[in-house]
Amino acid sequence: MAVAPLSAWPWENLGFYKYLLYGPLVGKIVYSRMQEESPDETWFLYILIISMLRGIIYLLWNVYSNMLFLTRNRRIIQKGIDFKQIDTEWDWDNFIILQALMASMAYYMFPFFENLPLWNTKGFIALFILHVTVTEPLYYFIHRHFHKNHFLFTNYHSFHHSSSVPQATTAGNGTFLEHVVFSTVTAVPILGASVMGYASTSMIYAYVFVFDFLRCLGHCNAEIIPHKLFKTLPFLRYILYTPTYHSLHHTEMDTNFCLFMPLFDALGNTLNSKSWQLHEEITSSSGNKGRVPDFVFLAHVVDVTSSMHVPCFLRSMASLPFQTRLFLLPCWPVAFVIMLMMWAWSKTFLVSFYFLRGRLHQTWAVPRYGFQYFLPFARDGINKQIEEAILRADRIGVKNESLNGGGTLFVNKHPNLRVRVVHGNTLTAAVILNEIPKDVKEVFLTGATSKLGRAIALYLCQRKVRVMMLTLSTERFQNIQKEAPVECQNYLVQVTKYQAAQNCKTWIVGKWITPREQSWAPSGTHFHQFVVPPILHFRRDCTYGDLAAMRLPDDVEGLGSCEYTMDRGVVHACHAGGVVHSLEGWTHHEVGALDVDKIDLVWKAALKHGIRPVSSL
Structure with a gap:
């Protein structure tokens, strides 16, 4: 399909390699250093530093906007950021590259950028006057024209408005032509002050950073400015806009076309009459609990590296399945310190869902550190944090909470809970069992006496499948065997070594196994697994199943992050199990030992609601 002239970016097809456009600037700096008398080095170094810091400003604002545990009660548009918007805004920083190139050309076009002083007070005064008298009204006029003119809006400006939930990165998301026009308009104060001979290095830095800060403020989708400030100083409402x-x-x-000053909307009669009322409503009710989720999921991450795979850090990375990325290694110490702070302050965070107009919406998510569950001295503290999370959910009126764990301790301790506690592992067991071919007659099961292992063994033996249960505890094996119908008990067999499975091609792994232990499996074995982290794909002559997972319905809204290594829209089965529990309106707790008789019931309920097994896609 043909596109309008200058709507696409010249480097649109370069992908990540677009950052090589900074290469000539780096080359110029290196060359200038070699030519010691050349003054070019400083100006181009400024451009690179400013470009880097500008990107950090936008990313930090995005971090704040997506810390929904902080901004949840101040959010303006309640919808979540979905994959479509993230993909649309993937190249949001194109305008920074464009303005860096424009600044490079300006150096050669205007000689007054050479040998700038560090400070000049007159420059700041000229900058402010030119911004208010030239940039603000000119931006207002052009911006309004981009809306009123059907051709300009359809072919150029509608792309910016395709993002339904404003974010800091939305501010930079636009077509090439409109950014050329707006960049020229916003450069007027700097150029004007420079022509007057008042330019300084600090003036340029200050204008660019304040400009970006205010752009991010307006697009952050979380109200920050208190309405009492405008009541005390009413004229400020015409001087500074708000996120609302x-x-x-x-x-x-x-309505509301201004750059930063609503004064020009008032003069142009385009000021939205609801602006101040809505602003007051949001800020005055920010202490209230707001919308109550129907379902929350107590989430955790596996290690420090995967803790950075969250929307409140880099949402673009979180929108892709997790993998270790080298550029994140410098951030590892910061993530480690944050982990220690979270641990010290005993904070547990939740993934939250609510249902609206029959559709499932994801609202907020922050991680716990999963490896802590394996530290014996941390067990009591972790249980306390889980308990506090359940009570918090109960206080705000959540209907269901899904726990990736037993939960019996908390239900017994708090018998009057309104919130339903759901470990979700019934659906996990159902996913694993439905992946096993119907004609399989024998399986090898590790982690056999765990909660999931027990349920899988009991279910399979009732299907007349011989289950070799790897366990050293004869007592625990016998207790499970006694739970099976008498006519099925002989299908459960205790084994104590991996060698016992050297002729079995169906392994169900519930306990992490080493490559050496995998070597006992015969060629052609398929490893089903419900262990986190997943086992290593060591055998080339064998196949490996993914962690038990299901795909959410296509009409889920606001879903913009991947769960660990899962694809988009795919969640761990225990997570999906909590969703099913809530959708069905079941009033019982799902805690403790799995009810084998409910495995098929939960499976059918999941399919009924459009939650599909990944393997069937």
Whole structure:
């Protein structure tokens, strides 16, 4: 399909290699250093530093916006950020590259950028006057024209408005032509002050950073400015816009066109009449609990590296299945310190869902550190954190909470809980069992006496499948065997060594196994697994199943992050189990030992609600 002239970016097809466009600037700096008398080095070094810091400003604002445990009660548009918006805004920083190239050309076009002083007070005064008298009204006029002119809006500006939930990165998301125009308009104060001879290095830094800060403020989708400030100083409402004010421009696009100063909307009669009322409503009710989720999931990450795979860090990375990325290694110490702080402050965070108009919406997510569950001295503290999470959910009126664990301790301790506690592992067992071919007659099961292992063994023996249960505890094996119907008990067999499975091609792994232990499996074995982290794919002559997972319905809204190594829209089966429990409106707790008789019931309920097994896609 043909596109309008100058709507696409010249480097659109370069992908990550677009950052090589900074290469000439780096080359110029290196060359200038070699030519000691050349003054070019400083200017181009400034451009690179400013470009890097600008990117950090936008990313930090995005981090804040997506820390929904902080901003949940101040959010303006309640929808979540979905994969479509993340993909649309993937190249949001194109405008930073564009302005870096424009600044490079300006150095050669305007000689007054050479040998700038560090400070000049007159420059700041000129900068402010030019911004208010030239940039603000000119931006307002052009921005409004981009909306009123059907051709300009359809071919150029509609791309910016395709993002339904404003974020800091939305501010930079636009077409090439509109960014060329707006960049020229916003450069007027710097150029003007420079022509007057008042330019300084600090003036350029200050204007660019304040400009970006205010752009991010307006797009952050979380109200920050208290309405009492405007009541005390009413004139300020015409001097500085708010996130609420700008969000109305995104939802009702024929109003609030200003850059930062609503004064020009008032003069142009385009000021939305709901601006101040909505602002007051959001800030005055920020202490309230707001929308109560129908379902929350107590999540955790596996290690420090995977803790960075969350929307409140780099949402673009979180929107892809987790893998270790080298560029994140410098961030590892920071993530480790944050982990220690979370541990010290005993904070447990939740993934939350609610149901609206028959659709499932994801709302917020922050991790726990999963490896702590394996530290004996941390067990009591972790149980306390889980308990506090359940009570917190109960206080705010959540209907269901899914736990990746037993949960019996907390239900017995708090018998009057309104929230339903669900470990979700019934559906995990169902996923694993439904992956096993119907004609299989024998399986080898590790982690056989665990909660999931027990349920899988009991279910399979009732299907007349011989289950070799790897366990050293004869007592625990016998207790499980006694639970099976008398006519099926002989299908459960205790084994104590991996060698016992050297002729069995169906392994169900519930306990992490080493490559050496895998070597006992015969060629052609398929490893089903419910162990985190997944076992290593060591055998090339064998196949490996993924962790038990299911795909959420296609009409889920606001889903913008991947669970660990899962694909988009795929969640761990225990997570999906909590969703099913809530959708069905079941009132019982799902804690402790799995009820084998409910495995098929939960499986059919999941399929009924459009939650599909990944293996069937």
